Amino acid sequence: MAGLEGRIALVTGAGTGMGRSHAEVLAERGADIVVQDIVEDAALETAELVRTAGRRAHVAVCDIADGVALAAVIGEAAALGPIDVLVNNAGIHALTPFEEIAEAEFDRIFAVNVAGTFNAMRAVLPGMKDRRRGAIVNVASTSGQIGTPGDTHYCASKGAVLGLTKAWAKEFAAWSIRVNAVSPGPIATEMTVRNRGWEGIRERAEKEIPLRRYGLPRDVSYAVAYLAGDGAGFVTGQVIPIAGGLAIVGI
Amino acid sequence: MTSLAGKTALITGAGRGLGRQHGLTLAERGASVIVHDIAGDAAEETAGMIRKAGGEARVVGCDITDVAAIKETFGALGTVDIVVNNAGTHEARLIEAISAAEFKNMMDVHVKGAFFTVQTLLPDMKERRGGKIINTASAWGQCGWHTDSHYCGAKAAILGLTKAWAKEFAPWGIRVNAVSPGVVMTEMTRLNRTDEEIRDLAEKHIPIGRLGLPEDISNAVAYLASSEADFITGQVLPVNGGEFIVGI
Numbered sequence: 001m002a003g004l005e006g007r008i009a010l011v012t013g014a015g016t017g018m019g020r021s022h023a024e025v026l027a028e029r030g031a032d033i034v035v036q037d038i039v040e041d042a043a044l045e046t047a048e049l050v051r052t053a054g055r056r057a058h059v060a061v062c063d064i065a066d067g068v069a070l071a072a073v074i075g076e077a078a079a080l081g082p083i084d085v086l087v088n089n090a091g092i093h094a095l096t097p098f099e100e101i102a103e104a105e106f107d108r109i110f111a112v113n114v115a116g117t118f119n120a121m122r123a124v125l126p127g128m129k130d131r132r133r134g135a136i137v138n139v140a141s142t143s144g145q146i147g148t149p150g151d152t153h154y155c156a157s158k159g160a161v162l163g164l165t166k167a168w169a170k171e172f173a174a175w176s177i178r179v180n181a182v183s184p185g186p187i188a189t190e191m192t193v194r195n196r197g198w199e200g201i202r203e204r205a206e207k208e209i210p211l212r213r214y215g216l217p218r219d220v221s222y223a224v225a226y227l228a229g230d231g232a233g234f235v236t237g238q239v240i241p242i243a244g245g246l247a248i249v250g251i
Numbered sequence: 252m253t254s255l256a257g258k259t260a261l262i263t264g265a266g267r268g269l270g271r272q273h274g275l276t277l278a279e280r281g282a283s284v285i286v287h288d289i290a291g292d293a294a295e296e297t298a299g300m301i302r303k304a305g306g307e308a309r310v311v312g313c314d315i316t317d318v319a320a321i322k323e324t325f326g327a328l329g330t331v332d333i334v335v336n337n338a339g340t341h342e343a344r345l346i347e348a349i350s351a352a353e354f355k356n357m358m359d360v361h362v363k364g365a366f367f368t369v370q371t372l373l374p375d376m377k378e379r380r381g382g383k384i385i386n387t388a389s390a391w392g393q394c395g396w397h398t399d400s401h402y403c404g405a406k407a408a409i410l411g412l413t414k415a416w417a418k419e420f421a422p423w424g425i426r427v428n429a430v431s432p433g434v435v436m437t438e439m440t441r442l443n444r445t446d447e448e449i450r451d452l453a454e455k456h457i458p459i460g461r462l463g464l465p466e467d468i469s470n471a472v473a474y475l476a477s478s479e480a481d482f483i484t485g486q487v488l489p490v491n492g493g494e495f496i497v498g499i
Contacts (some may be wrong), residue, residue, distance in 0.1 A: 004375060022372070034267075058418065132262035139484075145499050162499060166496045169458065169493050170496070172491060173458030173459045173460065173493045174458070174460070176410075176459065177462070178459070178493075191485055209483065210417065210418055210421030210422075210425065210484065210485070211421050211426075211484060212421070212422065213482075216482075217483040219479075219481065219482035219483075220482075222474075222479035222480065223479075223480070223483070225479075226470075226474045226479070231465060231467075231470035231471075231473075231474070232467075232470065232471070233459075234433075234461075234463040234464070234467035234468075234490050234491070234492050235471070235488070235489070235490050235491075235492045236458065236490065236492065236493040236496075237458075237496035238460055238489050239498070239499065240483065240486065240488060241483070241486050242482050242483050242485065243482070243483075244421075244482050245417050245418060245421045245484040245485050248414045248417060248418065248484075248486070249499065250487070250497070250498025250499045251315075251393050251410055251487065251496070251497065251498045
């Protein structure tokens with residue numbers, strides 16, 4: 001498999017959970033990492049893990065919903081070199097019944113999950129076009145594919161990420177920039193464990209997930225690494241669901 | 252790179268084209284490859300290429316449309332960790348020109364062949380509670396084409412098998428996925444089109460601006476075959492340069 005030696009990858013929301021795992025796995029394959037997060041301490045910790053893996057790290061702290069701030073911190077990362085890989089991982093989730101979703105909550109979900117993805121793409125695109133290469137991996141969700149109750153705004157925002165993925169694949173293919181998405185299903189992140197507890201996770205796994213377990217962040221990171229590398233050089237506009245057999249849809 | 256060391260992979264139709272490249276790629280990652288083809292010479296040639304590259308290969312031959320032969324040949328293989336259902340056939344035809352025999356052969360090679368290959372190997376996979384099945388669909392089976400409706404139908408049936416098997420075999424930890432190639436540069440492509448036609452196709456119809464290479468598809472197969480894809484089942488991985496972006 002093609003490694004990522006000499007590549008520079010921007011991973012958004014890389015301070016915790018799946019984003020941190022993506023940063024670690026890409027670093028293990030040889031990439032230097034721009035660690036973006038809104039929480040500085042978390043980003044610094046991830047940067048340390050990247051350095052432990054023997055790669056360079058640059059920390060970029062900002063609210064991804066703020067396009068101007070993001071462009072500024074990404075500009076500072078130029079010291080590391082040009083960005084070849086963008087992993088649009090930053091995202092937020094809220095469990096709120098439809099009737100109770102206030103406008104501000106709706107707006108914030110879309111500001112981070114959709115506008116944040118848009119902002120990061122804007123920040124790296126000129127350089128990728130100049131060099132005529134780049135790999136974008138957006139993080140969708142099986143919730144955006146099949147719907148889940150109790151988080152309609154989140155489902156819609158992830159559906160939007162799928163739309164961006166497909167449109168960008170077509171718009172930027174002429175510059176050899178590939179755009180794909182991973183679509184995680186039930187993954188045992190720190191947040192999942194906090195919300196459901198291990199007992200709840202085991203119960204749901206047995207009842208609902210064909211492979212009878214939750215995924216681990218690494219299961220998703222490996223798909224990110226595959227899509228980011230040259231081994232996926234003829235793959236663009238596609239979605240890889242990592243869901244243990246949930247969300248067997250589409251064609 | 253996740254190694255496939257210690258794994259045995261059966262690849263059907265591995266005597267040429269995509270199947271041959273799958274054999275080379277999986278062997279390069281450490282798998283011991285069983286090269287199947289109906290044409291013994293072609294299979295031996297693939298096995299020779301694998302061995303020359305330092306890999307491990309053996310050859311089996313049977314007609315993939317002959318269920319008794321499949322049971323006899325594949326039933327004697329012992330442990331198979333990875334099955335790549337690659338054997339296929341293709342002929343450009345309008346519906347009026349497709350005879351009943353051609354229709355039957357198209358379905359038998361793709362659908363019946365894959366079906367009974369898996370039925371034969373499944374008991375051992377179930378007993379060992381693991382295994383990876385990778386089917387070969389096609390962009391044409393996802394999106395249709397102006398000709399070759401029997402081929403499109405057969406490839407769509409492969410998608411149905413993939414999704415159903417994923418659910419049926421999941422309790423035993425057996426993962427089932429499909430790769431779905433678009434237009435790939437194989438010997439057959441070179442035979443059927445002029446260089447100018449190929450350039451034209453790449454420039455006008457394939458967003459990424461080139462045809463696929465067999466390696467592009469083999470890399471997807473190798474990824475799905477590896478433990479890195481252990482939480483993926485029932486999915487279709489299209490490798491088509493952006494020419495076909497569908498589903499969700």
